[in-house]
Amino acid sequence: MPGQRVSIEEAFTAHHDERLTAERAYELHWADLLPADARFTCVGTGCGAPLICACLDKPEQNLRIRPYFRSYRLEDHAASCEVAHGRGESKPDKRADVFEAERPADHFRAPSTPATTDPAAAPARRVASAGTSGLKPRASHYYRLSSLVQKFLEHRRDKDLDTATVEIGGETVTYDALFRNIFRQKAADHLGTRAVWWGTASLRATKEGGYYLRFSRPFRHDDIELRPTITLTAKDIDAYPVRRLLRARLDKLIAEADGYCVVFVWAKPWMPKDAEKPFVRFYVNNLDHIDVRGPEILEELKNTSRRA
Ligand SMILES: [Zn+2]
Numbered sequence: 001m002p003g004q005r006v007s008i009e010e011a012f013t014a015h016h017d018e019r020l021t022a023e024r025a026y027e028l029h030w031a032d033l034l035p036a037d038a039r040f041t042c043v044g045t046g047c048g049a050p051l052i053c054a055c056l057d058k059p060e061q062n063l064r065i066r067p068y069f070r071s072y073r074l075e076d077h078a079a080s081c082e083v084a085h086g087r088g089e090s091k092p093d094k095r096a097d098v099f100e101a102e103r104p105a106d107h108f109r110a111p112s113t114p115a116t117t118d119p120a121a122a123p124a125r126r127v128a129s130a131g132t133s134g135l136k137p138r139a140s141h142y143y144r145l146s147s148l149v150q151k152f153l154e155h156r157r158d159k160d161l162d163t164a165t166v167e168i169g170g171e172t173v174t175y176d177a178l179f180r181n182i183f184r185q186k187a188a189d190h191l192g193t194r195a196v197w198w199g200t201a202s203l204r205a206t207k208e209g210g211y212y213l214r215f216s217r218p219f220r221h222d223d224i225e226l227r228p229t230i231t232l233t234a235k236d237i238d239a240y241p242v243r244r245l246l247r248a249r250l251d252k253l254i255a256e257a258d259g260y261c262v263v264f265v266w267a268k269p270w271m272p273k274d275a276e277k278p279f280v281r282f283y284v285n286n287l288d289h290i291d292v293r294g295p296e297i298l299e300e301l302k303n304t305s306r307r308a
Contacts, residue, residue: 033109062293145264188221201262
């Protein structure tokens with residue numbers, strides 16, 4: 001079937017030891033734990049089709065560019081493979097996605113190595129789901145806000161933002177309620193609102209090796225407008241496992257878009273009490289909780305808007 005390409009979300013590592021999502025493969029690649037040419041195999045029943053992960057080495061993500069697994073040829077899949085040949089069961093993504101505020105301690109490690117090269121370590125590292133083939137409905141777990149932003153863009157395109165849900169910070173909310181554009185909202189009303197605040201911003205590198213972001217659209221406060229700021233320190237970035245991806249994305253935006261970007265941050269807006277000159281900041285304690293994207297996603301957001 002020429003032209004037909006199946007976009008696959010999960011795969012086994014080449015030695016069938018561990019089942020990975022494409023997002024996790026992407027993170028492991030950018031944490032220098034998985035090479036760009038890593039091989040995978042299909043999770044379909046009775047299927048061992050070799051897969052590669054597309055877009056693994058691309059620092060940017062949008063609706064067209066995102067990591068996914070694919071086979072070389074559709075014929076590589078077994079006849080019994082439900083991944084390639086239709087999905088009889090209910091779609092797995094009806095469940096709420098889960099956003100974990102913290103990663104498990106062993107999150108950043110290379111995928112399991114085959115027993116022949118590492119006999120002592122391999123059995124212990126084997127994950128519980130190893131060897132489980134087929135499509136089972138199960139929740140997707142995310143750790144990096146960028147993964148949720150990707151889902152937000154997809155749900156917005158599919159016009160189901162108000163029904164698709166995500167479990168975050170102990171609550172289950174719709175994507176519609178979680179993502180909030182800061183534009184002209186009253187800052188003082190939202191100091192207790194932890195949400196994914198987003199808006200256009202300008203980005204620059206600081207002399208100290210960090211980054212400074214300033215939203216170009218403001219919050220309202222009495223009769224003035226306040227443009228929130230975010231500082232990412234070099235120290236925090238250096239301690240962040242996916243720092244190579246973060247720096248590559250930010251440096252690319254500065255080089256190609258003069259720092260014009262769209263910021264998403266999972267945080268509460270912060271204002272000083274009784275300051276002579278009020279201002280708003282977002283504090284990002286965990287760099288997994290910020291995502292910075294190129295201005296091309298504004299076009300995607302506009303084109304997919306339900307409220308034209
Ligand atoms: Zn298959």
